[in-house]
Amino acid sequence: MSCARRAALLATLLLAAALRFAGLGWGLRQPPHPDEAVFLDNVALMIRSGDLDHRYYQYPGLFFYMLYPLVRLLPHDPPGPAAYLAARALVAAFGVASCALAARLAREVASPRAGLLAALLLAVSPVAVETAHMVRPDVVLQALCLAVLIALVRVGVTLRGDLLSGLGLGLAGAVKFSAVFLVPSHLARRLVAPGPRWRGLLAAAGVALAAFVLASPYAVLHMADFVAGVRAQVGYHYQERGLSPVSYPRMLLFYLEVWPKALGWPAVLLVLAALPSAFRAWRIWIPFLFLPATATAVLATSDIRHDRFLLPALGVGFVLAGLGAERLAGPWRFAFRAVAAVAAAVPLVSSVAYLRGVVAPSTRDRVLDAMEPAAPRGSLVISSVERLGLDPSRVEVMEMDHLGPSHRAQLREADFVVSTERDDPASLAGLEKLLETAPVNAWNGPRLTVWRVPPAQRPLRRRVRLDPAWLSASENPAEMPLACDGRDDTWWRTEGVQRPGDWLQVRLPAPVLLDRIELDVDGNGRFAARELQLLVSADGRRFDEAPTRPGRPPLDDQRVEGKSHSQVLLLTPPAPSRAFRLVLTRPGAHRWGVAELRVDERVPPAP
Numbered sequence: 001m002s003c004a005r006r007a008a009l010l011a012t013l014l015l016a017a018a019l020r021f022a023g024l025g026w027g028l029r030q031p032p033h034p035d036e037a038v039f040l041d042n043v044a045l046m047i048r049s050g051d052l053d054h055r056y057y058q059y060p061g062l063f064f065y066m067l068y069p070l071v072r073l074l075p076h077d078p079p080g081p082a083a084y085l086a087a088r089a090l091v092a093a094f095g096v097a098s099c100a101l102a103a104r105l106a107r108e109v110a111s112p113r114a115g116l117l118a119a120l121l122l123a124v125s126p127v128a129v130e131t132a133h134m135v136r137p138d139v140v141l142q143a144l145c146l147a148v149l150i151a152l153v154r155v156g157v158t159l160r161g162d163l164l165s166g167l168g169l170g171l172a173g174a175v176k177f178s179a180v181f182l183v184p185s186h187l188a189r190r191l192v193a194p195g196p197r198w199r200g201l202l203a204a205a206g207v208a209l210a211a212f213v214l215a216s217p218y219a220v221l222h223m224a225d226f227v228a229g230v231r232a233q234v235g236y237h238y239q240e241r242g243l244s245p246v247s248y249p250r251m252l253l254f255y256l257e258v259w260p261k262a263l264g265w266p267a268v269l270l271v272l273a274a275l276p277s278a279f280r281a282w283r284i285w286i287p288f289l290f291l292p293a294t295a296t297a298v299l300a301t302s303d304i305r306h307d308r309f310l311l312p313a314l315g316v317g318f319v320l321a322g323l324g325a326e327r328l329a330g331p332w333r334f335a336f337r338a339v340a341a342v343a344a345a346v347p348l349v350s351s352v353a354y355l356r357g358v359v360a361p362s363t364r365d366r367v368l369d370a371m372e373p374a375a376p377r378g379s380l381v382i383s384s385v386e387r388l389g390l391d392p393s394r395v396e397v398m399e400m401d402h403l404g405p406s407h408r409a410q411l412r413e414a415d416f417v418v419s420t421e422r423d424d425p426a427s428l429a430g431l432e433k434l435l436e437t438a439p440v441n442a443w444n445g446p447r448l449t450v451w452r453v454p455p456a457q458r459p460l461r462r463r464v465r466l467d468p469a470w471l472s473a474s475e476n477p478a479e480m481p482l483a484c485d486g487r488d489d490t491w492w493r494t495e496g497v498q499r500p501g502d503w504l505q506v507r508l509p510a511p512v513l514l515d516r517i518e519l520d521v522d523g524n525g526r527f528a529a530r531e532l533q534l535l536v537s538a539d540g541r542r543f544d545e546a547p548t549r550p551g552r553p554p555l556d557d558q559r560v561e562g563k564s565h566s567q568v569l570l571l572t573p574p575a576p577s578r579a580f581r582l583v584l585t586r587p588g589a590h591r592w593g594v595a596e597l598r599v600d601e602r603v604p605p606a607p
Helices: 003-021 034-049 062-072 081-109 112-124 126-131 138-153 160-173 177-192 197-215 223-238 248-263 265-280 282-299 307-329 333-359 363-374 405-413 477-484
Strands: 380-383 396-399 416-420 432-437 448-452 461-464 471-473 492-497 503-520 532-537 548-550 566-584 591-594 596-602
Touching (some): 003 112, 034 062, 062 081, 081 307, 112 333, 126 333, 138 177, 177 282, 248 265, 248 282, 265 307, 307 333, 471 477
Antiparallel strands (some): 461 596, 503 596, 532 566
């Protein structure tokens, strides 16, 4: 390779690094996405346990082992932002390496300048850039797939190419199961290449199996669990979801649409222009083409759709685009450079737009900046934004999928509300707007609004002073007075573990407009009711179910130091009641207990 081409490749790799490492810390002020957390949490568990069992058998083990040294050197109990940043940096580095491998592959099967264009197109690909900003194995798998394709070029009269491709195939399979899409490519190449076909296939299979076992040993050591994990992973893609199934042709179309998204339309046209030349050199190219064809055909059988699933197979597309530019431009350097510039410009614009969104403070970050000084310790925040990132040791957060009129009672119970454009404006009527954040673009987060609940919007309530004589229960009546003695260190508890039908009842001397019920468990969550049904009676004789909504987050999310733990039921709407009964509807492993029962009635506003 000439000095000029080396410089061009270096510049391309620097561009790839800039696009992948910029904005790598996006979202680290919020709780990690479960798809990222599953890798780092299990690596942290390996470190704590002092073994190499990656435990999450829905994936092989090699990607976990790659993350292990990075996580071990950083705070990892649990893994913090620094560990996630380091893990993302590792993935980004593999993304840069993929560009170098694409250049090498295209140089061997087309030309040096085709290799430079293949590397450039992969460097600026929006799908590759976006995936490299997350802790996912797809980018690592793409690098290994390109390495296997390079090894396939060497398959011939000796076994060296078979051994190298088998090694790469085994390592790729130890990263992600979809490496199996490489198998038809290897079979096709071995069958059309000169040399020992069956010995070559057996040698490659043996090396692949050995590499897989060495790189993911617990697939063998815990084989039953590993097989169950494989079944769970496959089942995830084909399980019933209660939705209308997507047709196979529609799924094929979805994955075909990934090509212009990842390469840009000019590069897709270059791929099409390269196909006649590829078919003429069919002994090399037909095995390569099997990879995207197999991946697309298999992925389209599932309703689960993600662009990144096709990323490992798209390496062939970048190489084909380089070949297409070579054929169109012929010997003219200026023509090749012009074609390359146009082909790279389209995906580069999309990648830069993505970076603008992740480099700038997200809408969630701006909400955090506004909420942290405004919300006093112990405040209740209701949010329709997933993983907002407020400090759970300072404030309680109730996450909801959507805010509508039916949530009005809960919103009036809160101190602050964070809403999105999807929420019903009627549910937010009367709230005081503190902040509205507009996103830079779609990758910067949704448009968010922070509201304060003013005192005038809070319901007027009065605490009902309970007399022990009013209380009864399905069992252990002797301890019943302890549920209303004003202390949270004394308890009424059932005599046995929680069973459906266990009940606690309050019969009042006069009707009240029942509005709110709180069962204090003072941090002893094992005594909390597993699931409750509220029955109310207006006359003290006939009981009917009353609709309720939770007024506090689940007990596991009540982490504010110094604030008692409780289960709160808000009646929607308040119900005239002479008596009410709390009934367990699900069994539990522990007894049901109440440290303090608090009852509030709704008071009509003053005239």
